[in-house]
Amino acid sequence: MGGIELRNVQKSxxxxxxxxxxxxxxxxxxxENTITVVLGRSGCGKTTLLRLVGGLEKLDEGEIxxxxxxxxxxxxxxxxLMPWLNVWDNVKFGLNNKADNTVFIQNSINTVGLxxxxxxxxxxxxxxxxxxxxxxxxxxxEPSFIMMDEPFAALDYFTRSQMQRELKHLQQKRGTSxxxxxxxxxxxxxxxxxxxxIEDGEIKSELTxxxxxxxxxxxxxxxxxxxxxxxxxxxx
Amino acid sequence: MRTIxxxxxxxxxxxxxxxxxxxxxxxxxxxxxxxTPTKVLESFFKMLESGELFEDIFISLMRVLKGFSIAFxxxxxxxxxxxxxxxSVAYYEHILEFLRNVPPLSMIPLLILWCGIGExxxxxxxxxxxxxxxxxxxxxxxxxxxxxxxxxxxxxGYTDFxxxxxxxxxSAMTDIIVGMRIGMGYSWRAIIGxxxxxxxxxxxxxxxxSQQMSRTDKVIVGILVIGIVGILTDRVFVxxxxxxxxxxxxxxxx
Ligand SMILES: Nc1ncnc2c1ncn2[C@@H]1O[C@H](COP(=O)(O)OP(=O)(O)O)[C@@H](O)[C@H]1O
Ligand SMILES: [Mg+2]
Numbered sequence: 001m002g003g004i005e006l007r008n009v010q011k012s013x014x015x016x017x018x019x020x021x022x023x024x025x026x027x028x029x030x031x032e033n034t035i036t037v038v039l040g041r042s043g044c045g046k047t048t049l050l051r052l053v054g055g056l057e058k059l060d061e062g063e064i065x066x067x068x069x070x071x072x073x074x075x076x077x078x079x080x081l082m083p084w085l086n087v088w089d090n091v092k093f094g095l096n097n098k099a100d101n102t103v104f105i106q107n108s109i110n111t112v113g114l115x116x117x118x119x120x121x122x123x124x125x126x127x128x129x130x131x132x133x134x135x136x137x138x139x140x141x142e143p144s145f146i147m148m149d150e151p152f153a154a155l156d157y158f159t160r161s162q163m164q165r166e167l168k169h170l171q172q173k174r175g176t177s178x179x180x181x182x183x184x185x186x187x188x189x190x191x192x193x194x195x196x197x198i199e200d201g202e203i204k205s206e207l208t209x210x211x212x213x214x215x216x217x218x219x220x221x222x223x224x225x226x227x228x229x230x231x232x233x234x235x236x
Numbered sequence: 237m238r239t240i241x242x243x244x245x246x247x248x249x250x251x252x253x254x255x256x257x258x259x260x261x262x263x264x265x266x267x268x269x270x271x272t273p274t275k276v277l278e279s280f281f282k283m284l285e286s287g288e289l290f291e292d293i294f295i296s297l298m299r300v301l302k303g304f305s306i307a308f309x310x311x312x313x314x315x316x317x318x319x320x321x322x323x324s325v326a327y328y329e330h331i332l333e334f335l336r337n338v339p340p341l342s343m344i345p346l347l348i349l350w351c352g353i354g355e356x357x358x359x360x361x362x363x364x365x366x367x368x369x370x371x372x373x374x375x376x377x378x379x380x381x382x383x384x385x386x387x388x389x390x391x392x393g394y395t396d397f398x399x400x401x402x403x404x405x406x407s408a409m410t411d412i413i414v415g416m417r418i419g420m421g422y423s424w425r426a427i428i429g430x431x432x433x434x435x436x437x438x439x440x441x442x443x444x445x446s447q448q449m450s451r452t453d454k455v456i457v458g459i460l461v462i463g464i465v466g467i468l469t470d471r472v473f474v475x476x477x478x479x480x481x482x483x484x485x486x487x488x489x490x
Contacts, residue, residue, distance in 0.1 A: 054391060055390075056387060056390065056391070073391065073392075076384070076387075076388075080384055080385060080387070080388050082385065082388075082403070082406070082407075084406045084409070093388070093392070093402075094392045096392055096393060096394060096398070141392065
């Protein structure tokens with residue numbers, strides 16, 4: 001069995017002297033070469049879950065087991081670019097080695113549609129563009145496992161659709177495993193091979209969508225049906 | 237707009253000059269207490285001609301640069317150490333706090349005893365005076381680094397040292413440069429004090445010597461020269477730093 005296994009993952013934060021439980025025992029298997037989407041309303045603990053898997057936060061209880069060695073990248077909810085580096089150098093930032101990665105960096109920048117902005121500094125870009133630089137930074141790193149925290153939330157509708165297609169395409173081409181956090185049901189349905197719905201720090205339900213290589217159309221009856229199901233599960 | 241902006245400083249200087257001329261013309265002050273601008277200018281040119289002024293400027297400048305450089309290296313190394321080994325702070329913070337509150341000039345009697353009236357004493361005084369502003373600025377720059385950027389280093393597998401050189405150091409650049417400029421200013425103040433007590437050369441000595449000779453005009457020349465040289469060193473300094481870290485100001489090192 002490959003992938004990443006979460007067993008009874010629990011996490012609380014202490015706020016003002018009282019313990020605030022955020023995750024109350026998550027059991028989840030992240031399969032190789034698939035996109036697992038974590039879906040839930042804001043404040044339900046998605047970021048916390050991602051940070052735990054990424055090793056940025058310590059577990060209170062439970063364990064996270066990596067069955068496969070991974071080169072992991074993380075796309076934060078905010079772009080977190082180095083303000084003193086231009087786009088090119090920010091994308092290069094993850095490549096922690098001296099090798100010549102020129103082609104690689106350029107490809108990543110092109111993928112996120114920022115060709116021509118290589119010399120621009122973060123403060124000269126819009127929020128959505130900054131976020132795309134952060135995505136390029138993660139892609140250039142050539143990870144085998146990417147964690148993404150609402151990476152497209154700051155993008156306009158058109159750019160978002162394009163980025164979603166690019167990501168899906170890239171994932172299929174490279175065989176990357178992705179753990180993708182979103183609060184958008186449509187985005188979950190477009191991208192997810194498996195969708196995990198979280199509510200009140202627990203997994204409310206799971207949904208698997210059979211991998212098909214053709215682009216998904218959310219207006220098809222089966223997707224409309226699934227969307228209704230999810231809305232129902234999340235108590236809308 | 238531009239020309240107005242450029243002339244404004246000269247208007248300020250002009251007003252000071254006019255008041256000076258006025259006050260001396262009507263002999264509100266004795267010419268010994270406040271010599272006329274022409275007298276001061278005359279002495280200035282005489283001192284230029286004889287070369288003594290250049291010599292004093294040069295000697296003081298060299299002392300300042302030496303003491304400043306030592307202080308900066310010390311401040312940088314200690315600031316770096318404090319950042320990389322935060323647990324060490326408790327051992328020396330009170331000692332540093334104490335030394336920071338001791339005016340360097342009050343150390344002169346001891347320093348003369350220990351180091352003589354040679355260059356060492358003057359260098360030590362400059363180091364003592366300019367170390368703390370630089371150290372505090374550097375530490376502030378290092379410790380105020382955004383933790384969220386450091387996490388980016390974590391997720392890309394940076395070592396502590398790499399995080400220091402690629403995230404902490406560049407994000408502290410503004411504070412470091414501010415600290416260096418303040419440190420330079422403190423160096424100038426300290427050297428003048430030191431040269432007044434323990435020297436036979438330099439601008440500080442020149443002022444004190446002129447006082448003993450009752451040459452108020454030369455005292456004023458000394459003061460003006462110190463102020464101008466101070467401004468010029470700051471300007472050159474900023475210019476050099478800007479060249480080194482091109483575009484840093486616009487793109488926010490902070
Ligand atoms: N460092 C922290 N300290 C205290 N509470 C936190 C911290 N991080 C998150 N929380 C709380 O945990 C809950 C879940 O947060 P988060 O995982 O960011 O949610 P989501 O990403 O789903 O919007 C929220 O109620 C939030 O206030
Ligand atoms: Mg979040």
